[in-house]
Amino acid sequence: MTPAPRLRIGFILAPNFTLSAFANFVDVLRLAADEGDRSRPIHCRWTVLSHTGRAIRSSCGVSVTPDTDHANPGDFDYVVVVGGLIDDKARLAKSEIAFLKECAKAGIPLVGICTGAFILYRAGLMQDRKCCVSWFHHNDFMDQFEGLQPISDRIFVVDRDRLTSSGGASAAHLAAFLVDRHLGRSAARKSLNIMIVDGRAEGDAPQPGPPMIFETRDPLLRRALAMMQDNLGAPLSIEAIARRLDVSRRSLERRFKAQIGVTPAQASVEIRLTHATYMLDHSDASVAKIADATGFCDASHLTSVFHDARGITPAKWRRGDRRET
Incomplete structure (x- = not known):
């Protein structure tokens, strides 16, 4: 039975x-x-x-x-x-x-x-x-x-x-x-x-994925940020985003600056850098592959922008050496 x-x-x-x-x-x-x-x-x-x-x-x-x-x-x-x-x-x-x-x-x-x-x-x-x-x-x-x-x-x-x-x-x-x-x-x-799932995680385990960097209740800005998030590997120009939103670039920039405190271009770079940082921490992908996945020209370009923003190279970040020498 x-x-x-x-x-x-x-x-x-x-x-x-x-x-x-x-x-x-x-x-x-x-x-x-x-x-x-x-x-x-x-x-x-x-x-x-x-x-x-x-x-x-x-x-x-x-x-x-x-x-x-x-x-x-x-x-x-x-x-x-x-x-x-x-x-x-x-x-x-x-x-x-x-x-x-x-x-x-x-x-x-x-x-x-x-x-x-x-x-x-x-x-x-x-x-x-x-x-x-x-x-x-x-x-x-x-x-x-x-x-x-x-x-x-x-x-x-x-x-x-x-x-x-x-x-x-x-x-x-x-x-x-x-x-x-x-x-x-x-x-x-x-x-x-x-299922090849790595161990049983308890409920307090952190969610994977990069955090939401910019928070706003403005529907237009949220759509703009979503476009940046959805086009990491081939970033849209600010003109293209403004065109899709049916606003002028100048109007979009004023709105970003007033409500988020950065320009759309700065927001786009920070979103891509955050994803690059997440990939450095959670994958074995090369810096060149990460650069390609996050819309930077090559490893050298990512390294330069990452160093300017984080004060350290991607390679040193991955090794855990967060102090610049």
């Missing part, structure tokens, strides 16, 4: 959900549920829910077909909401929000992955709870939920019966946390080892 699963997870996928976050979470469950990677849902069971019964399209275009359009809160130990793109199309159906509220009333813990925390907050299901949001979406959260301060320097946060994760690889670590809680540490470690 097959034993009852010790961990039962229901998934609600928002339209335009992030496929990698969902896949990472599920794969930890899959590998913990059986011997080796045989994938039988013995110790864990996972179910994709949709009250419409229709396939849900992810942000990358791949669709996932739900397992059922009927469920009871008591069928699950946790219900996980996987978010993704932040737009009006990414909202859950009223019936799905109603189901989440039923789960909360029944005491079923709710989990928000990626922008799933946005969905839970919007549904009124995060009262007096802290939440984890990706550093990339920190300002988006502040804009939507005035007065609330998300945690954007950790990979996941557990606050009583609400668990939130920044998404991506951190979804695997949150899933491993639940597997450890219900099946034991060896099962969690096994899943991550097979």
Whole structure:
């Protein structure tokens, strides 16, 4: 006789959900549920829910077909909401929000992955709870939920019966946390080892990726900064950014100087330097490759700009010798 699963997870996928976050979470469950990677849902069971019964399209275009359009809160130990793109199309159906509220009333813990925390907050299901949001979406959260301060320097946060994760690889670590809680540490470690994820990270582990250097609530400046962030390897000219924003270069420069304290050109260089610094600290890439990835002409150009800004060469920074000789 097959034993009852010790961990039962229901998934609600928002339209335009992030496929990698969902896949990472599920794969930890899959590998913990059986011997080796045989994938039988013995110790864990996972179910994709949709009250419409229709396939849900992810942000990358791949669709996932739900397992059922009927469920009871008591069928699950946790219900996980996987978010993704932040737009009006990414909202859950009223019936799905109603189901989440039923789960909360029944005491079923709710989990928000990626922008799933946005969905839970919007549904009124995060009262007096802290939440984890990706550093990339920190300002988006502040804009939507005035007065609330998300945690954007950790990979996941557990606050009583609400668990939130920044998404991506951190979804695997949150899933491993639940597997450890219900099946034991060896099962969690096994899943991550097979997935070639380096060790099980606790929730207070820092989020990877460079921090948001400049913070502003100005929508136009945020769009400008996003363009700089999205075009690291081939930086846009300030004229091109201004043209895309339908403003003059002079107007854009005045706005940057007034609200951020630097010119757009200075902001662009600092964003690229921050990414270069992050790559020096977290990769084995050569200085030449880092220069190419962050929009500098070559290793010599990056070294010159880096030295002017940091007072040290990239090579010495990587060696940990932060004192210029």
